[in-house]
Amino acid sequence: MAPSPAYDDGRSRCQNHRITxxxxxxxxxxxxxxxxxxxALTRLGVSVAGSRVLEVRGRKTGEPRRTPVNPLTLDGTRxxxxxxxxxxxxxxxxxxxxxxxxxxxxxxxxxxxxxADDDKPPILRAYLKRWAWEVGAFFGGVGAESSDEELRxxxxxxxxxxxxxx
Numbered sequence: 001m002a003p004s005p006a007y008d009d010g011r012s013r014c015q016n017h018r019i020t021x022x023x024x025x026x027x028x029x030x031x032x033x034x035x036x037x038x039x040a041l042t043r044l045g046v047s048v049a050g051s052r053v054l055e056v057r058g059r060k061t062g063e064p065r066r067t068p069v070n071p072l073t074l075d076g077t078r079x080x081x082x083x084x085x086x087x088x089x090x091x092x093x094x095x096x097x098x099x100x101x102x103x104x105x106x107x108x109x110x111x112x113x114x115x116a117d118d119d120k121p122p123i124l125r126a127y128l129k130r131w132a133w134e135v136g137a138f139f140g141g142v143g144a145e146s147s148d149e150e151l152r153x154x155x156x157x158x159x160x161x162x163x164x165x166x
Contacts (some may be wrong), residue, residue: 021157026111045104049134052101057139059095070134071101071163074126080112081127082159083084083135090159098166112161120160121151 014093042053054069067089072079082090093099093112101108115123128136130143136143139158 056092056099083138109166110163117155120155121148
C-alpha cells in the first residue's frame with residue numbers, strides 16, 4: 001500500500017492523523033436551534049452580524065455541505081476561522097481547496113489556502129475581538145487580549161483559511 005501524500009509541512013494526509021486533532025462537537029442547542037436559525041436567516045438574505053453559509057462539497061460524497069460561518073476581513077484579506085477545531089467543513093475545505101459563501105441568493109465562489117500556525121496569532125486576535133461573544137468558549141480561556149505566545153499555543157487547534165474570490 002502506498003503511503004499517504006504529505007502536506008508541504010511534512011504532515012500526513014492520512015485520515016488516522018486527523019482523528020487525533022481537536023474537534024468540539026456542537027451542543028444540542030447550537031446544532032438544533034442556533035445554527036439552523038442563523039442558516040435560515042442567511043438563506044433569506046439576513047446576515048447575522050456578518051455571518052454567511054459556507055458551502056463546500058463533501059470530500060467523500062461530492063455532495064454540497066452547508067454550515068454557518070463567521071468570515072473575518074483583516075487588512076483587506078478575508079479568512080475563515082474554525083473555532084470548533086478540525087470539523088467536517090475544515091476537512092472538506094482542505095480536500096477541495098474551494099467553496100462558496102452564501103447569503104440570500106448571492107453566492108461568492110472562493111479558493112482557500114490554509115495558514116501555518118505561526119501566521120495565526122494576529123488573525124485569532126482579530127477574530128476573537130469580533131466574534132468572542134459567540135465563539136469565545138471554544139478557545140480555552142484565550143481571548144483577544146492574550147499574548148501572542150498564548151495565541152500561538154492554541155493555533156494548531158483552530159484551522160484558518162485565507163480565502164480569495166474565484
